[in-house]
Amino acid sequence: MKKEDLLKFIRKLNMRIFSIIIGLSITGMTLIGQTSEKKSKGFIMDKVVKSDKEWQTCLTPEEYQILREQGTESAFTGEYYNHKEEGTYTCAGCDNKLFSSDTKYDSGSGWPAFFDSLDETKVNIKRDLSYGMIRTEITCAKCDSHLGHVFEDGPKPTGLRYCVNSVSLNFTPKKTD
Numbered sequence: 001m002k003k004e005d006l007l008k009f010i011r012k013l014n015m016r017i018f019s020i021i022i023g024l025s026i027t028g029m030t031l032i033g034q035t036s037e038k039k040s041k042g043f044i045m046d047k048v049v050k051s052d053k054e055w056q057t058c059l060t061p062e063e064y065q066i067l068r069e070q071g072t073e074s075a076f077t078g079e080y081y082n083h084k085e086e087g088t089y090t091c092a093g094c095d096n097k098l099f100s101s102d103t104k105y106d107s108g109s110g111w112p113a114f115f116d117s118l119d120e121t122k123v124n125i126k127r128d129l130s131y132g133m134i135r136t137e138i139t140c141a142k143c144d145s146h147l148g149h150v151f152e153d154g155p156k157p158t159g160l161r162y163c164v165n166s167v168s169l170n171f172t173p174k175k176t177d
């Protein structure tokens with residue numbers, strides 16, 4: 001092979017390697033982009049967003065006051081504080097599965113209590129400084145409805161007490177068949 005031909009060949013080879021590297025980089029970046037897009041899309045699609053007016057039409061006045069205005073039902077009055085059936089507790093605002101009867105216990109407080117949520121992604125926590133107290137509010141991660149508060153005086157293994165309004169919950173019994 002002549003020297004010129006050899007140089008041409010090397011140049012061509014270099015160009016080819018260069019395009020392969022560029023191609024791989026673009027593919028890599030696209031894949032990374034798709035993965036994060038999928039994640040964020042899933043999160044956004046999962047969210048239930050309604051205006052105050054819409055919430056007012058789909059909730060009872062009591063539900064609206066507790067779920068959307070951080071209200072609290074009176075102790076020992078709710079439907080579920082003494083409820084012992086096996087099943088799943090869902091959000092009264094959006095049906096998001098929040099708590100299992102497996103983690104429910106009698107805290108003696110007059111509100112339903114759980115030592116864990118069904119999944120840490122289901123419940124959001126937020127510092128609540130209302131009424132001169134330092135508390136941690138819990139909200140539904142899907143629709144942002146107020147659920148109650150979480151305290152660090154629960155039983156093992158978590159040591160947590162998710163203290164939830166019955167009004168914020170619906171209950172689906174476990175299927176026995």
Ligand code: FE
Pocket residue numbers: 091092093094095096140141142143144145
């Ligand atoms: Fe919800």
